[in-house]
Amino acid sequence: MESREDRQKTGLVFNIQKYSVHDGPGIRTTVFLKGCPLSCRWCSNPESQQNCPELAYNPARCLTLNKCTRCLEVCMRNALIRKGDAFLQIAQEYCEGCPMPCADVCPANSLIVYGQERSVDDVLAVVEQDEAFYARSRGGLTISGGEPLFQGDFTVALLREARRRRLKTAVETCGMASPAFVCAAAPLLNNVLFDIKILDDRMHKAQTGGSNVQILENFCILAEKFLNLPLTVRTPIVPGFNDTEETVAAIASFIARYPRVRYELLPYHRLGTQKYNFLDRTPPMGEVKLGKDIMPRLHSVAENVLHDRLRNLQHCKTLSS
Ligand code: SF4
Ligand code: SF4
The missing domain is CATH 3.30.70 (Alpha-Beta Plaits)
Incomplete structure (x- = not known):
């Protein structure tokens, strides 16, 4: 694809956030795109869900x-x-x-x-304003949403042009995307932050509006075919949905077969409440909050499972040497 063609491609963007420090390594500029195939009850970006202004x-x-x-x-x-x-x-x-x-x-x-229609050129002009910070912190561009691969053509064009300009790139994805877009984006990425919310498909459908079958398949594609791509699985811990030791242990065991995959737990928060009000929508989670002792408990469950994985791997290496 010609650079000129990529630079002119447009997508629906609802925010460009500078100095992000939680969306990948270093200091980053996060570009938020409209449109998501899921509608998670705890979504903190309700303005991202629909693919229209x-x-x-x-x-x-x-x-x-x-x-x-x-x-x-x-x-x-x-x-x-x-x-x-x-x-x-x-x-x-x-x-x-x-x-x-x-x-x-x-x-x-x-x-x-x-939601504003913006070109790749226009978005990268904003991202490039902070190049000096990226160089010092190993940061760069993160594409988030919504689901970045929902506007797959635009996201791939944005990533390709960003790489031409020697920017480091990352996506935050819910994983629900066409495998063709996943495979097109992966070689253009330096980092992937991949959500796995729960393994139980019935629960997944009930709370996110979609099945997790494609999500888990896409995770396996990234983990098995793109061996040099740093991959972090993240689980948002949501009260009454996946805040149990069994759920976290099951996800940790699922990813434990891929030793290079990192795992993070993110606590549920209510920062999106005001935006629901601005859109005249009722926040689906109401007033519910995460208990104070839950995160430390779940962190230690995940650590134990992943630590056992390391021990087993070392044990296998010792046996084969
Ligand atoms: S309130 Fe009226 S002017 Fe504003 S976006 Fe809606 S239709 Fe258009
Ligand atoms: S009435 Fe309120 S929302 Fe409408 S233009 Fe005036 S300040 Fe803005």
Whole structure:
């Protein structure tokens, strides 16, 4: 593929976050793409799930309809409804395909557009602003979402052009993607952060809206075919779903057959709650929180399983030498 063709390719991006330190090695710029085939109940990026631009409303910033009606004046579809005396509610179904002039005229940034069509060139111009930090910290570009491979053509073009520019690359993936895109992206990556949430497919379907069969197959493709690609499996620990010793031990045992794969547990948090409110959606997890003692307990379960793996490997080596 020609560089010019890749550079002009566009995708739907909802955020570019600089100085990320949890999305791969070193200091990184994380590019968040719209669209995900799953709809996990604990998703902290609800604005990432749909593969189209979405309008959101932050009432705390609104000047109120007593002082400002600019958005009402430009909306040609009657999608903005008065809520009480001074505030708004968005009838999202009318906004589809609208160029969203309401957000442009809002003087308070109270109306937020999640999702903008951006080119590879445009995205990399932002990423390259921090090249000096990447060089010192071994950081680079991370593509996240949503599911980065949901917009597979764009993600592959972005990775290919990033590598042409000698940027280090990573993806954060839920693993639910076409194997063709997985195999196209893998040689262009320096790191993969791969979610495995639970092995029980029935539970997976119930809480994420999708089966994990393809996810586990894609993990095996990466682990078995791309032997030089650093691979980290991550499990978000979610109360009432996978916060048990058996679940974590099962995942750790599953990945234990691949000695080079790292394993991390991530605690559930409620940082996405405000964005659910802006989108006028109810957070599916409600007020539930993770118990304080759970993470240390699950960490030691995972460590024990993976430590046993190392011991067994050393034992096998001793026997064969
Ligand atoms: S996005 Fe368009 S249809 Fe929706 S509220 Fe704004 S101007 Fe109206
Ligand atoms: S334009 Fe912005 S500040 Fe004015 S009423 Fe609409 S949302 Fe509120």
